[in-house]
Amino acid sequence: MAVLKTITSPADLKRLPAELLGTLAEEIRAFLVEQVSRSGGHLGPNLGVVELTMAIHRVFDSPRDTVVFDTGHQSYVHKLLTGRQDFSGLRTRGGLSGYPSRSESEHDVVENSHASTSLSWAEGIARGYRLRGEDRHAVAVIGDGALTGGMAWEALNNIAANKDLPLVVVVNDNERSYAPTIGGLADHLAMLRTNRQYEQVLDWGKETLHRTPVIGRTAYQAFHSMKKGAKDFWAPQGMFEDLGIKYLGPVDGHDEASVEQALRRARDFGGPVIVHVITQKGRGYDHAVGDVADQFHTVGKINPETGLPLEIAGRSWTDEFSDEMLELGRERTDIVAVAAAMMLPVGLKPFADAYPERTIDVGIAEQHATTMAAGLAFSGMHPVVAIYATFLNRAFDQLLMDCAMHRAGVTFVLDRSGVTGPDGASHHGMWDMSLVSIVPGLRLAAPRDGQQIRRALREAVDVDDAPTVIRFPKGSVAEPLEALATAEGLDVLAGDPEADPEVLIVAVGSMAGTATTVAEKLGAEGHDVLVVDPRWVLPVPDGIIELARRAGRVAVIEDNTIAGGVGAEVSRTLDEAGLATPVHRFGLPREFIAHASRGQVLEAAGLTPEPIVERLRTHL
Secondary structure, eight states: OTTGGGOSSHHHHHHSOGGGHHHHHHHHHHHHHHHHHHHOBOOHHHHTTHHHHHHHHHHSOTTTSEEEESSSTTOHHHHHHTTOOOOTTTTSTTSOOSSOOTTTOTTOOOOOOOTTOHHHHHHHHHHHHHHTTOOOOEEEEEEGGGGGSHHHHHHHHHHTTOTTOOEEEEEEEOSBSSSBOOSHHHHHHHHHHHOOHHHHHHHHHHHHHHTSTTTHHHHHHHHHTTHHHHHHHHSOTHHHHTTTOEEEEEEETTOHHHHHHHHHHHHTSSSOEEEEEEOOTTTTOHHHHTOTTTSSSSBOSBOTTTOOBSSOOOOBHHHHHHHHHHHHHHHOTTEEEEESSOTTTTTOHHHHHHOGGGEEEOOSOHHHHHHHHHHHHHTTOEEEEEEEGGGGGGGHHHIIIIIITTTOOOEEEEESOBOOOTTOTTTOBOSHHHHHTTSTTOEEEOOSSHHHHHHHHHHHTTOOSSOEEEEOOSSBOOOOOOOSEEETTEEEEESOTTSOOSEEEEEOGGGHHHHHHHHHHHHHTTOOEEEEEOSEEESOOHHHHHHHHHOSEEEEEEEEESTTSHHHHHHHHHHHTTOOOOEEEEEEOSSOOOSOOHHHHHHHTTOSHHHHHHHHHTTO
């Protein structure tokens, strides 16, 4: 790592002799494999952008020129080149974030790891520089998968109208988002990627005609004026140039000198330019390149020699959904699976393999997925839209106005709800219950274990006149927690349903285990505690109202933000019912929570048994 250790800032990289750039690239890849295999993280995407990131920092002057990474999972090389080479705590509390972080470096700008936003950010930054009369550039690095998002095209529409905008858009084309990129845009980029004849023709024309006496230069100028037509014929990148945006490429993203040359031309053009760079995800690490599923998009701790995981994960919550979804597909021909570029991680791959004609991957386009699902429901199908909980934020308007208002029978399955841990603030699925709590007619289930996921999914797809939501966390699924009895239609997990409890605890989803432990501790102190799992927590079931009439107080434990969550809805519902029963709400704070393990985040939020017991004890 002799060369890498000398790079503490982009200025050091600019001074590095060109003949050492190849060595630096090799050292960076070796560093990434060594370090990420210890901590886990986004390995494949970063191996693919080594030369590209080096070229960006040699051509532009960060932080004076602003570099915006779309999704941010491709920013590890950027961190290394801007002085952050201690990866020992990557994605752990107190260590480096897995995404850009303003608190880490002045070179980081956009922390939000939701896709398709970089062009809007970069346009706003570039406009601001121009309005202030500053000679500075904005550079947006966007993966081809993120170009499937509608927001990116809204931005392109505006960028094209600003002919002197100091903005460079780098399209990192590796044919993949998480999995292979889907859709017409992917086909178009593939056409550009595989057709270079027009460049060869122009090079031949320039060399040959310039050697022709007298008329050579004039002939070449005429020939060059045919460039747009030639490009449209051999490599129709006209989609970009017809928008009015200069297009350069395709460029070999692993030829650092070529990328530099293209970026310098783009920088000096005097207006917005798209630079189309072709890279290989997982470059330089055979185990990543050979991984068909996702080319090591993200990995846990692995053996760097074999690429095999060091920790064997148990059965996950996602596995339970995946198996039941496959069974439902066999039973019902109206079930359609919809994903947004995350078919494998949300558990829809087995369904897609079995029923490809009833599987739709829309790319990174959650808004489109949601409204399209409403259309599917209208046509007589029952769509199941499986996305990460954090990405439901992006489709709220469509959920409200297209699904709920039109009473569409659409089921949303929210993977990675609550605390996700090392991915940090923008990936915690902690807002979904607050958002959907205001949607008329919508029902939300929070299963406490794998059996309840299966049960809730079957109940959800039987609802054909309103949207339904099922949410569950990341990681290994909890052991089945059997109900001891039922009371007012709710599952009783602890306590005597016939008694009048001092505390009625409403356990929401994966917090059921915590709730029963709280009951055990308070029970050991002589307090009567009843723990119930409503299963379908929104709207608040009538059974909670009836049980609250007999309880001294109510406690709601949830892994959602405390603002507007289930606890807030229980409090509001009891108030509307004329009950003065106190409600104690235990949830995540209304703040952006940094990366840490799930256990560390829950502990810091007071969502472990001891602080809950202590707080309730003061009222008993």
